[in-house]
Amino acid sequence: MTEMMSRFTPAPLPAGTVEIEGKTYMRDATGGLRPKELVKASDQLIDETVRRIMGFAVALSEQVARFKGHTFDDIGALTALLDQEYGVKVGGKKGNMTLTSFDGLMRVEIREQDCLDFGPELQQAKSLIDECLTEWAADSRPEIRDIVTRAFNTDRPGQVNRSEIFMLLRLDIADERWQAAMRAIRDAIRVVGSKTYVRCQMRSAFDGAWETVTIDLAKA
DSSP states (O other), X not given: OHHHHHHOOOOOOOOSEEEXXXXXXXXXXXXXXXEGGGSOHHHHHHHHHHHHHHHHHHHHHHHHHHHHHHHHHHHHHHHHHHHHHTOOOOSOTTSOEEEEOTTSSEEEEEEEEEEEEXXXXXXXXXXXHHHHHHHHGGGSOHXXXXXXXXXXXXXXXXXXXXXXXXXXXXOOOOOHHHHHHXXXXXXXXXXXXXXXXXEEEEOSSTTSOOEEOOXXXXXX
C-alpha cells in the first residue's frame, strides 16, 4: 500500500466521522450516530483501512476510464487520418483491428463483441429438448443431459448459460424434435448491443510469445 500511495492520489470520499458540538461521532450501518470513543478500536481500524483502500480503488477506476477514453480517441483520430489522407480502411467488418508497432514488439487489439439475449422461442426449445430426453431415457448420453442441465439450470430464475446453449447447437442429433429445438434456439438469439474491448500486448523479441498488459484487477 505504501508503494501505491507514492504513485496515486486517493479519490476524496465521504468521511466516516461527524463533528457535532465539538464531539466526534461515527455513523453506523443503520444511519445512526455513535460517539467515537464508544466504537471499538478494531472497528475504527477496519473503517480506516476500508476507506483508504476505497480511495485508491475509486481513483484507479477513474484513471482506467480516462485511459479507455483516450485510447478510443487516439484510435479514432488515427483511423480518420488514414481514411482521409491515404484512403486506407483500418479494421474489420465489426470494427475489430490490430495495431502493431513498427518493431513488432507491441500491439493494441480492438475487439467488438455482440451482446446477446434470448427471446421466448428458447422456452419452446427447452420443451422440445425435454421431450427428447424423456423419451430417450436411459439411452441418452449422460453428457447431453449434463449440457442441458447446465444450460437451463442456473442460480437465477429465467437465466441461461449462454456458452452451454451454444454447445447444444454443436451436437449432431438427427431427431426431428431436436432439430426443431435447435432452430428455435437460433430464432431466439437477439443481438441487443455490443461492447468494445481493448487488449494491449508486448513481447521481448519478434518471434517471442505475446504477453498481455494486465488492467483487470482480478487477473493481476
